[in-house]
Amino acid sequence: MYELLKTEGKAKRGRLHTVHGVIETPVFMNVGTAAAIKGAVSTEDLKEIDTQVQLSNTYHLHLRPGDEVVKKLGGLHKFMVWDRPILTDSGGFQVFSLAGLRKIKEEGVHFQSHIDGRKIFMGPEESMQIQSNLGSTIAMAFDECPASVHERAYIEQSVERTTRWLKRCKAEMSRLNDLPDTVNKEQLLFGINQGGVLEDVRIAHAKEIAELDLPGYAIGGLAVGESHEEMYRILDAVVPHLPQNKPTYLMGVGTPINILEAVERGVDFFDCVYPSRNGRHGHAYTNQGKINLFNAKFELDARPIEEGCGCPACSKYSRAYIRHLLKAKEMLGMRLLVLHNLYFYNHLMEDIRLALDEGRFTEFKKRKIEEMTKNT
Amino acid sequence: MYELLKTEGKAKRGRLHTVHGVIETPVFMNVGTAAAIKGAVSTEDLKEIDTQVQLSNTYHLHLRPGDEVVKKLGGLHKFMVWDRPILTDSGGFQVFSLAGLRKIKEEGVHFQSHIDGRKIFMGPEESMQIQSNLGSTIAMAFDECPASVHERAYIEQSVERTTRWLKRCKAEMSRLNDLPDTVNKEQLLFGINQGGVLEDVRIAHAKEIAELDLPGYAIGGLAVGESHEEMYRILDAVVPHLPQNKPTYLMGVGTPINILEAVERGVDFFDCVYPSRNGRHGHAYTNQGKINLFNAKFELDARPIEEGCGCPACSKYSRAYIRHLLKAKEMLGMRLLVLHNLYFYNHLMEDIRLALDEGRFTEFKKRKIEEMTKNT
Numbered sequence: 088m089y090e091l092l093k094t095e096g097k098a099k100r101g102r103l104h105t106v107h108g109v110i111e112t113p114v115f116m117n118v119g120t121a122a123a124i125k126g127a128v129s130t131e132d133l134k135e136i137d138t139q140v141q142l143s144n145t146y147h148l149h150l151r152p153g154d155e156v157v158k159k160l161g162g163l164h165k166f167m168v169w170d171r172p173i174l175t176d177s178g179g180f181q182v183f184s185l186a187g188l189r190k191i192k193e194e195g196v197h198f199q200s201h202i203d204g205r206k207i208f209m210g211p212e213e214s215m216q217i218q219s220n221l222g223s224t225i226a227m228a229f230d231e232c233p234a235s236v237h238e239r240a241y242i243e244q245s246v247e248r249t250t251r252w253l254k255r256c257k258a259e260m261s262r263l264n265d266l267p268d269t270v271n272k273e274q275l276l277f278g279i280n281q282g283g284v285l286e287d288v289r290i291a292h293a294k295e296i297a298e299l300d301l302p303g304y305a306i307g308g309l310a311v312g313e314s315h316e317e318m319y320r321i322l323d324a325v326v327p328h329l330p331q332n333k334p335t336y337l338m339g340v341g342t343p344i345n346i347l348e349a350v351e352r353g354v355d356f357f358d359c360v361y362p363s364r365n366g367r368h369g370h371a372y373t374n375q376g377k378i379n380l381f382n383a384k385f386e387l388d389a390r391p392i393e394e395g396c397g398c399p400a401c402s403k404y405s406r407a408y409i410r411h412l413l414k415a416k417e418m419l420g421m422r423l424l425v426l427h428n429l430y431f432y433n434h435l436m437e438d439i440r441l442a443l444d445e446g447r448f449t450e451f452k453k454r455k456i457e458e459m460t461k462n463t
Numbered sequence: 464m465y466e467l468l469k470t471e472g473k474a475k476r477g478r479l480h481t482v483h484g485v486i487e488t489p490v491f492m493n494v495g496t497a498a499a500i501k502g503a504v505s506t507e508d509l510k511e512i513d514t515q516v517q518l519s520n521t522y523h524l525h526l527r528p529g530d531e532v533v534k535k536l537g538g539l540h541k542f543m544v545w546d547r548p549i550l551t552d553s554g555g556f557q558v559f560s561l562a563g564l565r566k567i568k569e570e571g572v573h574f575q576s577h578i579d580g581r582k583i584f585m586g587p588e589e590s591m592q593i594q595s596n597l598g599s600t601i602a603m604a605f606d607e608c609p610a611s612v613h614e615r616a617y618i619e620q621s622v623e624r625t626t627r628w629l630k631r632c633k634a635e636m637s638r639l640n641d642l643p644d645t646v647n648k649e650q651l652l653f654g655i656n657q658g659g660v661l662e663d664v665r666i667a668h669a670k671e672i673a674e675l676d677l678p679g680y681a682i683g684g685l686a687v688g689e690s691h692e693e694m695y696r697i698l699d700a701v702v703p704h705l706p707q708n709k710p711t712y713l714m715g716v717g718t719p720i721n722i723l724e725a726v727e728r729g730v731d732f733f734d735c736v737y738p739s740r741n742g743r744h745g746h747a748y749t750n751q752g753k754i755n756l757f758n759a760k761f762e763l764d765a766r767p768i769e770e771g772c773g774c775p776a777c778s779k780y781s782r783a784y785i786r787h788l789l790k791a792k793e794m795l796g797m798r799l800l801v802l803h804n805l806y807f808y809n810h811l812m813e814d815i816r817l818a819l820d821e822g823r824f825t826e827f828k829k830r831k832i833e834e835m836t837k838n839t
Contacts, residue, residue: 121787121788121791121793122784122787122788122791123788123791123793123795123796124795125793125794126503126794127502127503127793127794127795127797127798128795129779129780129795129798129799130779131775131779147791151787151790151791152762152783152786152787152790152791156762156763156783156787159763160763160765160781160783160784161765166781166783166784166787167784168779168780168784386528386532387532387535387536389536389537399505399507403505403506403507403544404505404544405536405542407528407532407536407542408498408536408542408543408544410528411497411498411527411528411532411542412497412498412499414527414528415497415498415499415523415527415528417497417499417501417503418501418502418503418794418797418798419499419500419503419504419505420499421503421794422503422505422794422798423505
């Protein structure tokens with residue numbers, strides 16, 4: 088299912104075969120929280136900007152339109168008209184970051200909807216049932232993402248519970264995939280490593296979950312406030328204890344430089360809201376670093392955001408026009424920047440894969456980081 | 464320049480040749496106020512939905528980004544990347560509806576920007592200069608659009624001033640088109656008929672401005688609060704006094720039924736914010752009337768907005784998905800509805816032209832109105 092095509096140091100060039108097509112890794116999954124990429128970007132647009140995988144959020148879709156509604160409409164692929172792979176998160180992270188008044192018990196979490204305050208219960212089984220209704224290609228295990236302010240004792244307890252929850256997720260997904268009316272009977276389950284910034288807890292947990300022989304493993308609970316150096320330290324410690332012959336997914340990461348650093352440490356799946364969120368706020372990624380299109384210096388700049396870029400924004404529109412759209416609060420400005428930024432990320436990953444294919448990733452990474460930081 | 468290809472009763476099937484290409488009439492001009500169609504619609508999208516003419520607003524572009532900026536960037540066509548005709552209004556309507564603290568004098572209008580309160584003066588010459596900087600295909604004369612609450616004496620005085628302003632517009636445009644660095648030296652000027660709902664004032668004014676032999680004439684100051692029946696009565700009265708062998712433009716109109724009624728009365732240019740504004744509020748035009756996609760009955764509706772419609776929304780996405788996007792406040796929902804509605808208007812005009820070509824407009828109009836109103 089997962090082919091490890093090549094390595095360079097710890098860096099992996101892989102290929103995951105799924106029921107919805109092949110994923111070439113390292114890959115950046117484009118985040119469409121509520122079954123749509125923010126910034127008026129459709130699944131048709133995603134194809135135009137060479138997106139391989141779309142990621143949607145279980146918590147959001149459970150609340151609205153409801154996973155039962157999505158199932159009745161044939162699953163998420165049919166609902167949003169996307170025939171390539173979709174990864175859904177477990178809802179866990181949102182339960183711990185967005186929902187109100189939550190109460191964690193062994194069976195799961197009681198919480199209130201951030202939309203209407205409605206009381207909801209979600210445990211490992213419920214998360215799997217929702218993701219099964221959505222019919223995503225890859226489902227994520229339901230875990231707790233403990234705040235890094237917690238002390239060691241709490242984190243150890245939480246990680247142990249996350250392991251027990253993972254086993255329940257695996258059993259439930261197996262049951263669901265065997266039901267006659269399941270949307271995607273070949274849904275894959277990825278486990279999630281936790282443990283805050285405690286290397287020993289992370290490593291022990293990685294070893295434990297690796298034994299469950301799941302189709303992929305993620306590292307969760309990073310990029311939640313710790314420094315980049317702390318994150319790299321944890322990756323250095325934990326990635327070698329996750330199966331090399333399985334996808335390795337660093338959740339919610341990150342900047343182009345974060346991605347280059349994590350690829351070097353053996354990660355090959357990524358997702359992050361940065362390209363779309365930054366685009367909506369007027370920031371564009373370029374090979375010379377980020378630029379802020381609100382800046383007055385772009386008023387008469389007839390050049391594209393980036394010379395030579397083949398995205399729908401750069402192939403037609405100028406910095407001056409996009410700046411005007413942003414200043415005039417025209418949605419088109421946000422849309423063009425989101426398209427550019429996602430294209431930038433998708434093509435950064437393509438360049439990374441090509442560098443790995445050609446055995447020159449180390450040099451590529453060094454040059455890329457130099458280019459992107461020389462103006463800062 | 465304007466060919467009157469065919470008539471059916473008063474209805475005109477025409478063709479206007481411009482420096483930016485041919486306009487087949489009757490035509491609906493898609494409104495892109497600030498050099499962009501609201502709803503994240505680009506000029507590339509406009510081609511996909513068969514837009515012939517894009518309309519932008521002089522007042523808005525003068526304030527932001529500034530017409531001098533647009534001129535430095537090569538004019539509006541180059542700025543927004545649109546090679547087909549553009550009509551710009553004169554700014555007059557916005558000065559009278561949006562700006563603060565205005566003072567009307569013979570030389571023009573002193574007013575304050577609605578964006579930052581800056582004091583601005585605009586008269587016939589300034590309006591022509593701004594539109595010349597924008598380089599639109601068709602410029603509109605600077606006029607006063609008196610509120611219909613005014614009494615006869617005020618409206619008569621106002622219309623007389625509008626005539627004097629029109630002569631100044633014509634002289635100024637002629638001067639500007641002869642300057643060496645003018646963006647579009649073949650810019651066309653359309654005059655505007657005013658007179659509120661007073662038929663005799665309208666007719667006298669129409670006769671007077673017709674003598675100036677301009678490339679086209681508009682009827683302004685309608686669809687500003689009077690009833691549809693009053694509007695049709697004014698059209699019945701005034702259109703026969705405007706040159707039949709010139710474009711006849713009814714400004715700011717309107718619903719599909721308004722357009723059918725006005726075409727029957729000899730109008731062949733239209734513009735209106737309805738399709739984009741209604742789209743942004745969740746309303747979609749169909750051949751069976753408008754539907755509100757927020758309605759709960761569409762929750763599980765897997766059909767497109769309209770069966771058989773070839774627009775970018777209907778060719779891929781379901782009512783259920785678009786409803787979800789609207790509920791989740793995803794910009795994509797607005798974008799898809801705006802694309803659908805503009806496509807609907809553009810294709811309604813195409814159907815009208817075909818019916819006129821084939822001498823069956825009267826029957827077409829009757830059937831169309833029956834279809835669109837039978838559910839209301």
